[in-house]
Amino acid sequence: MSTAAPASPARSGTKRRLPRWLTSFGVQITAALVLGVIAGVIARQLGAAPGGTPEHPNPNGLTATLSTIGGSYVSLLKAAVVPLIFTAIVSSISNLRQVSNAARLAGQTILWFAITALIAVSIGIVLGVVIQPGSRASHGDLTAADPGTVGTWWNFLLGLIPSNFVGAQVNTSVAVTDGVASATSTVGFNVLQIIVVAVAAGIAALKIGEKAEPFLRLNASALAVIQKILWWIIRIAPIGTFALIGNAVASYGWTTIGSLAWFVAAIYIGLALVLFVVYPIIVRSNGLSVRRFFSGVWPAVQLGFVSRSSIGTLPLTQRVTERNLGVPQGYASFAVPLAATTKMDGCAAIYPAVAAIFVAQFYGIQLDWVQYLLIVVVSVVGSAATAGTTGAIVMLTLTLTTVGLPLDGVGLLLAVDAILDMGRTAINVAGQALVPTIVAKREGILDRDLYDAPRSGDPFRDEDADAPAAAKAGDDTVADAEENAFAPTR
Numbered sequence: 001m002s003t004a005a006p007a008s009p010a011r012s013g014t015k016r017r018l019p020r021w022l023t024s025f026g027v028q029i030t031a032a033l034v035l036g037v038i039a040g041v042i043a044r045q046l047g048a049a050p051g052g053t054p055e056h057p058n059p060n061g062l063t064a065t066l067s068t069i070g071g072s073y074v075s076l077l078k079a080a081v082v083p084l085i086f087t088a089i090v091s092s093i094s095n096l097r098q099v100s101n102a103a104r105l106a107g108q109t110i111l112w113f114a115i116t117a118l119i120a121v122s123i124g125i126v127l128g129v130v131i132q133p134g135s136r137a138s139h140g141d142l143t144a145a146d147p148g149t150v151g152t153w154w155n156f157l158l159g160l161i162p163s164n165f166v167g168a169q170v171n172t173s174v175a176v177t178d179g180v181a182s183a184t185s186t187v188g189f190n191v192l193q194i195i196v197v198a199v200a201a202g203i204a205a206l207k208i209g210e211k212a213e214p215f216l217r218l219n220a221s222a223l224a225v226i227q228k229i230l231w232w233i234i235r236i237a238p239i240g241t242f243a244l245i246g247n248a249v250a251s252y253g254w255t256t257i258g259s260l261a262w263f264v265a266a267i268y269i270g271l272a273l274v275l276f277v278v279y280p281i282i283v284r285s286n287g288l289s290v291r292r293f294f295s296g297v298w299p300a301v302q303l304g305f306v307s308r309s310s311i312g313t314l315p316l317t318q319r320v321t322e323r324n325l326g327v328p329q330g331y332a333s334f335a336v337p338l339a340a341t342t343k344m345d346g347c348a349a350i351y352p353a354v355a356a357i358f359v360a361q362f363y364g365i366q367l368d369w370v371q372y373l374l375i376v377v378v379s380v381v382g383s384a385a386t387a388g389t390t391g392a393i394v395m396l397t398l399t400l401t402t403v404g405l406p407l408d409g410v411g412l413l414l415a416v417d418a419i420l421d422m423g424r425t426a427i428n429v430a431g432q433a434l435v436p437t438i439v440a441k442r443e444g445i446l447d448r449d450l451y452d453a454p455r456s457g458d459p460f461r462d463e464d465a466d467a468p469a470a471a472k473a474g475d476d477t478v479a480d481a482e483e484n485a486f487a488p489t490r
Contacts, residue, residue: 025237029302032241039066039242040249059250066247073240076233077312080226085311085341086198087223092334093202094216102334105443109335112435113343114380116282120274120345120427121379124353125372127270133263133354134361137412195341227315234303234316241306248418260416263358270350271423279434286441288451295455296324297433304429308421310340313429321433324455326447327440335439339432344395346424346431349379352399359400359409371403378402393417 043066048057059067096102205212280290300317307313318336321327327335353375360367378399393410400407440446 025299026302028238029241029306032238032306033245036066036242036245037249039246043246043250063247063250066243066250068243070240070243070247073233073236073243074307074309077230077307077309080230080233081309081311082194083222083226084230084314085194085337086201087219087226088314088333088337089195089198089341090202090205090216090219091223092337093199094205094219095330095333097206101443105331105439106334108439108443109338109435112439113339116278116345116431116435117343117349117380118376119278120270120349121353121376123273123278124270124350124379125357125375127266128354128357128361131262131266131269132361133260133266134358134363136262137260137358137362230312230315233312237303237306244306260413263354263413264416264420266354266358267351267420268423270354271346271427274345274350275427275430279430282434282438286438288437288441292451293325293434293437296320296451297430300429300433301426305422305426308418308425310344310425310428310432313425314340317429317432321436323450325433325437326450327436328445328447331440331445332436335436336432339435343432343435344424344428346427347421348395350427351420351424352379352396355396355410355413356399356403356405359405359412360403362409362412363406365405367403374403375399 039062043060043062046060046062049060051058096106205216279293283290283293297320300313300320303316304310304313310317314337317340318332321336322329322332356375357367359365378395393414396410396413397407400409437446437451
């Protein structure tokens with residue numbers, strides 16, 4: 001008696017599975033980082049293309065390609081910033097209606113923003129005083145320069161007043177070539193003004209009540225569409241990572257980094273202390289698992305490191321805060337967007353503290369306790385000046401003007417700003433998920449079962465929470481993986 005041979009996968013219709021590591025976002029980002037460094041080293045070895053000048057060399061083909069791809073990826077993220085900020089903040093304010101004791105939650109959130117910022121800036125001050133990065137820098141290799149953008153308290157307050165509904169600004173520059181003048185206009189956006197307009201719109205909608213429901217539904221739909229588009233951009237982050245890291249290595253090399261090695265080391269030591277010491281202590285002291293926190297938040301930290309934008313990472317940060325860390329959606333949709341625009345332990349606490357001390361030491365200026373206190377106050381109170389965008393130059397210049405240090409010192413640090421900004425943003429994102437988690441735990445609204453549940457093999461699958469039946473049944477094919485959320489396994 002013969003038995004039928006088992007049907008082959010192709011005959012039975014079973015889809016061929018790919019190894020899980022191939023679809024892992026973390027593995028893809030890590031591989032992109034390594035390959036980007038290799039490509040950057042190769043591009044730097046190729047040298048400049050003919051036809052340039054020593055001051056402005058022409059990039060070779062590989063460097064130009066890396067620069068174009070990396071710049072295009074950042075532009076994609078920036079393109080979604082304005083609609084994302086407006087719709088997210090309006091939605092977060094309206095969602096407070098779904099949360100009991102909303103005023104207390106908002107107060108506790110802001111309080112913990114201040115507490116963690118105070119700890120971070122204190123660490124930055126101690127590291128600046130102990131390591132003395134400004135005294136160790138080589139004066140011959142560094143040149144002071146105009147920072148270009150200057151933040152002052154007066155300009156900060158004036159910047160809160162919207163000039164138009166969308167916070168658009170048109171900047172015109174005039175260049176003269178061979179006696180012929182040409183004007184170039186660029187359109188930018190003041191993120192602070194967008195935040196003010198969005199907060200006003202959200203509060204007005206709550207005051208109006210039922211008549212505002214169509215507006216709030218439209219805003220919620222627009223937010224969902226924008227987040228979907230951003231998710232597509234996030235999925236190609238490994239490509240952007242490869243190009244951005246490669247271009248950074250090709251453009252900056254190690255010469256300038258070497259002259260600022262102690263400064264770079266002080267910043268990254270501070271960032272590591274906050275991420276791997278301060279945050280775990282806070283998590284553990286509130287009765288939560290440190291391991292679960294990091295496994296839940298790590299996809300957002302990775303993307304923040306690559307994108308250098310808290311706002312660009314916002315959809316993923318909110319996703320992991322809700323789905324992995326167990327923060328209720330009604331509260332998370334308020335706290336995470338607020339944190340993404342004002343909670344900056346990296347950009348607004350550690351970095352300006354160490355950088356201000358560096359500038360003082362470089363110019364031989366002795367700081368007194370009042371100036372150190374001013375650094376603390378600016379970091380705790382003025383972090384909204386960074387407004388979730390790429391870079392922390394505005395926050396640094398705000399600190400320098402408040403303390404009374406020369407603004408030319410900012411130019412000393414611009415060469416390594418991109419390298420530092422990756423680490424700063426990663427810390428920002430981790431803190432933006434930490435605070436809502438801690439507040440939710442202390443207020444008794446954290447879903448501990450969700451927080452403590454084992455994570456799935458790949459926490460970054462896709463944003464859709466409602467997977468189809470086949471995916472829920474455990475099919476890990478490529479098609480089904482696109483529908484799986486990174487909710488934990490039970």
